[in-house]
Amino acid sequence: MSLLVKGGTVVGPTGTRVADVLVEGEKIVAVLDPSYTPQITANEVIDASGKYVIPGGIDAHTHMEMPFGGTSASDTFDTGTRAAAYGGTTTIIDFAIQRTGEVVQDGLAAWHAKTDGECHIDYAFHMILGGVDADALKAMDRLVADEGITSFKLFMAYPGVFYSDDGQILRAMQTARENGALIMMHAENGIAIDVLVQQALERGETDPIYHGITRPAALEAEATNRAIALAEVAQDCPLYIVHLSASQALAKVAEARDQGRNVFAETCPQYLYLTLEDQLGAPGFEGAKWVCSTPLRSKHESHQRDLWKGLRNNDLAIVSTDHCPFCMKDQKELGLGDFSKIPNGIGGVEHRVDLVFQGVVDGQLSLERWVETIATTPARMFGLYPQKGIVQPGSDADLVIYDPNGTTRIGAATHHMNMDYSAYEGIEIKGRVGTVISRGEVIVADGNYHGRKGRGKFLKRGLSSYLM
Ligand code: DUC
Ligand code: ZN
Ligand code: ZN
Ligand code: ZN
Numbered sequence: 001m002s003l004l005v006k007g008g009t010v011v012g013p014t015g016t017r018v019a020d021v022l023v024e025g026e027k028i029v030a031v032l033d034p035s036y037t038p039q040i041t042a043n044e045v046i047d048a049s050g051k052y053v054i055p056g057g058i059d060a061h062t063h064m065e066m067p068f069g070g071t072s073a074s075d076t077f078d079t080g081t082r083a084a085a086y087g088g089t090t091t092i093i094d095f096a097i098q099r100t101g102e103v104v105q106d107g108l109a110a111w112h113a114k115t116d117g118e119c120h121i122d123y124a125f126h127m128i129l130g131g132v133d134a135d136a137l138k139a140m141d142r143l144v145a146d147e148g149i150t151s152f153k154l155f156m157a158y159p160g161v162f163y164s165d166d167g168q169i170l171r172a173m174q175t176a177r178e179n180g181a182l183i184m185m186h187a188e189n190g191i192a193i194d195v196l197v198q199q200a201l202e203r204g205e206t207d208p209i210y211h212g213i214t215r216p217a218a219l220e221a222e223a224t225n226r227a228i229a230l231a232e233v234a235q236d237c238p239l240y241i242v243h244l245s246a247s248q249a250l251a252k253v254a255e256a257r258d259q260g261r262n263v264f265a266e267t268c269p270q271y272l273y274l275t276l277e278d279q280l281g282a283p284g285f286e287g288a289k290w291v292c293s294t295p296l297r298s299k300h301e302s303h304q305r306d307l308w309k310g311l312r313n314n315d316l317a318i319v320s321t322d323h324c325p326f327c328m329k330d331q332k333e334l335g336l337g338d339f340s341k342i343p344n345g346i347g348g349v350e351h352r353v354d355l356v357f358q359g360v361v362d363g364q365l366s367l368e369r370w371v372e373t374i375a376t377t378p379a380r381m382f383g384l385y386p387q388k389g390i391v392q393p394g395s396d397a398d399l400v401i402y403d404p405n406g407t408t409r410i411g412a413a414t415h416h417m418n419m420d421y422s423a424y425e426g427i428e429i430k431g432r433v434g435t436v437i438s439r440g441e442v443i444v445a446d447g448n449y450h451g452r453k454g455r456g457k458f459l460k461r462g463l464s465s466y467l468m
Pocket of ligand 4: 061322324
């Protein structure tokens with residue numbers, strides 16, 4: 001089976017050119033100047049003139065079916081990967097979880113059981129370590145060597161749930177430095193946050209808005225700085241700060257990077273587009289829609305401007321969603337009368353490619369940087385390159401044909417995620433995902449779905465391309 005994507009503007013991390021992309025089976029076999037292709041015959045030809053042809057999006061941070069606060073993220077691997085496909089994402093990296101007290105290998109097996117036969121697109125795992133002890137450190141080596149899991153997330157937040165103390169973090173970093181893994185950090189000072197949360201509740205401050213107020217930027221910056229210091233002590237263990245939201249934390253990352261340190265960070269669309277004031281302005285309990293950690297920041301500070309700048313200058317390498325959806329009904333509602341019981345998370349796996357493209361429209365990012373932050377760098381960072389993340393011969397034929405003249409209006413009535421609201425309700429994007437191809441198969445065309453559950457494959461990942 002061959003497929004020719006004709007006349008589109010192919011966008012890569014280093015440039016754009018009009019080219020024809022020839023696909024045989026699951027792979028790209030040639031990217032040709034259009035003058036060469038009249039002789040080529042293919043089973044199927046897709047006209048991409050006037051459109052961008054980009055590598056399929058890679059969302060390096062999702063939580064399908066994640067257990068949290070007595071409930072579970074509302075997208076299953078079935079519904080969540082299908083929604084991702086609609087939005088131009090053809091690979092996700094989700095988080096398998098070792099619960100505190102659990103054997104790492106058992107946590108991993110549970111995630112394979114959740115995903116086997118369920119995913120519409122290719123997927124891989126990071127591993128959340130909920131308890132760093134001697135067994136977990138040994139398991140890290142085994143996961144890197146045998147299981148294709150080369151990144152581990154630790155939490156400086158959530159004492160008593162996922163939390164690691166500084167000693168545990170240092171040991172995990174030392175192990176990662178040895179075996180080549182990347183340490184991903186949820187950098188918020190959870191011990192101090194818990195005090196602020198307790199004090200707020202004692203004052204009767206129970207509304208959703210107090211979630212953000214009790215997680216100040218200073219405590220994100222402090223934890224980010226501490227993680228960077230611990231990584232330095234661990235012989236410059238590679239460190240990746242997840243869901244960075246505050247200017248003050250970004251400044252710590254930028255300082256480390258300016259020193260040539262092995263420090264990277266991602267941000268998420270919610271921090272680029274939504275603010276604490278959106279949440280404040282919402283009536284009653286509605287603010288729960290935007291409860292996530294790290295929290296939304298105030299528009300009266302410079303966070304959004306700085307995050308876009310960070311994306312331009314590579315202090316922020318990647319845009320991931322931290323997709324962790326909960327419905328209002330029966331899920332977010334668990335926190336009625338006590339904001340600390342609202343399950344943390346925002347769903348957005350379907351909208352990342354569009355929301356970052358709006359940054360191109362708004363003059364915040366170049367086309368090349370759009371592709372780099374949503375596809376190429378995630379592939380390189382997490383050991384999937386060049387199988388994924390680039391339009392070139394030999395790579396998987398994961399392609400998105402993107403229409404810069406289309407429009408996308410985001411809303412709960414039209415999205416495909418299993419959520420009864422949209423955090424981005426009413427936002428309009430000047431651009432639209434047209435055709436989505438996953439390993440040579442057209443799975444979305446003009447808003448119609450042609451994929452199927454179970455076609456997505458588990459990807460064993462290699463080490464990060466950015467290891468030094
Ligand atoms: N943050 C969230 O918003 N949800 C899940 C876990 C996390 O760290
Ligand atoms: Zn986190
Ligand atoms: Zn810099
Ligand atoms: Zn997360």
